[in-house]
Amino acid sequence: MSDSPDTAAVVPYDEFGLFAENVAEFDLDVPELPTVERRSVDLDDGRSLSLLVWGDQPAEIVFVHGGAQNAHTWDTVALALGRPAIAVDLPGHGHSSWRDDGAYSPSNLADDVARAVEAHAPGAQVVVGMSLGGLTSMMLATRHPQLVRQLAMVDITPGVNGEKAKAIIDFVNGPQSFTSFDDLLTRTIEFNPTRSESSLRRGILHNAHQLADGSWQWNYDRTNRHGDQSAQGNGSMPEADVVPAAGDRNPLWDDFAAIACPLTLIRGSLSPVVDDDDVAEARRLQPAIVVHLVDGAGHSVQGDRPAELAALLTGLLD
Numbered sequence: 001m002s003d004s005p006d007t008a009a010v011v012p013y014d015e016f017g018l019f020a021e022n023v024a025e026f027d028l029d030v031p032e033l034p035t036v037e038r039r040s041v042d043l044d045d046g047r048s049l050s051l052l053v054w055g056d057q058p059a060e061i062v063f064v065h066g067g068a069q070n071a072h073t074w075d076t077v078a079l080a081l082g083r084p085a086i087a088v089d090l091p092g093h094g095h096s097s098w099r100d101d102g103a104y105s106p107s108n109l110a111d112d113v114a115r116a117v118e119a120h121a122p123g124a125q126v127v128v129g130m131s132l133g134g135l136t137s138m139m140l141a142t143r144h145p146q147l148v149r150q151l152a153m154v155d156i157t158p159g160v161n162g163e164k165a166k167a168i169i170d171f172v173n174g175p176q177s178f179t180s181f182d183d184l185l186t187r188t189i190e191f192n193p194t195r196s197e198s199s200l201r202r203g204i205l206h207n208a209h210q211l212a213d214g215s216w217q218w219n220y221d222r223t224n225r226h227g228d229q230s231a232q233g234n235g236s237m238p239e240a241d242v243v244p245a246a247g248d249r250n251p252l253w254d255d256f257a258a259i260a261c262p263l264t265l266i267r268g269s270l271s272p273v274v275d276d277d278d279v280a281e282a283r284r285l286q287p288a289i290v291v292h293l294v295d296g297a298g299h300s301v302q303g304d305r306p307a308e309l310a311a312l313l314t315g316l317l318d
Helices: 019-025 071-081 106-120 132-143 166-172 181-191 197-207 252-257 276-285 306-317
Strands: 036-042 048-054 061-064 085-088 126-130 151-154 208-210 216-218 263-268 290-294
Touching: 019 071, 019 197, 036 106, 048 071, 048 106, 061 071, 061 132, 071 085, 071 197, 071 306, 085 106, 106 132, 126 132, 126 306, 132 151, 132 252, 151 306, 166 181, 181 197, 181 216, 197 208, 252 276, 263 276, 263 306, 276 290, 290 306
Parallel strands: 061 085, 061 126, 126 151, 151 263, 263 290
Antiparallel strands: 036 048, 048 085, 208 216
């Protein structure tokens, strides 16, 4: 039985103190942990965008996480890669400011991410985006093409729909508050069967916070004034902006077709989010696209098979 809030112990958290666990769990060859710093970029409307800067050399790669995640979802991949990089906290996530209008569309997010890339990774060779971050990176490539020399989209295309994304949306639109860390971990394990408990534990520590009474809450902004909030009663995540109505063609396919840089699609073999029809449409619109299937990975390829993902990204950098 979980502890009550009154008796729950304080769970320690050191943002930069968990990297050794990442290395050990996946048996990575990392002789020395890199320097990692948190920085921020001021936006014109008074908000700020937070990011992690990996290494002390010009960034070669930009990482953009999915909805309800944060920059630390890329930690193991960044450690395995061993290259200078930045990982952005999308608006409404991690340490970045929330939007007052709740409009977390890929276009809006891309314009904010562009400011971070301009400031901290203007010469990056590859932009890597997963899920909502993949669609955001796609819009970055179309709206700010000078910042995206190559694009890697991780387990996402504009073919995403409510049925394919149901498990993800059900998870992120679940409870905001939990009596204890164990309760939060139990629900996270239930919805992430392809991940190890230790990996999910680290993810929660980076993506939730403990209140004075011992209870826990997610960090991400759950409001979305452009989505249908009535069904959940507590708001919906940005997926509402990218999932079309049943049977409708997603207009984001037009933006996908407009990508002018080299494009790679990386799928998780166990994920329902990208199917063969999506790949066929992606190939029709982008005949030169390179597609990889990562065996044993679900939607969160970076969490399930980080070393394999790092190897594929190394191939794009070399």
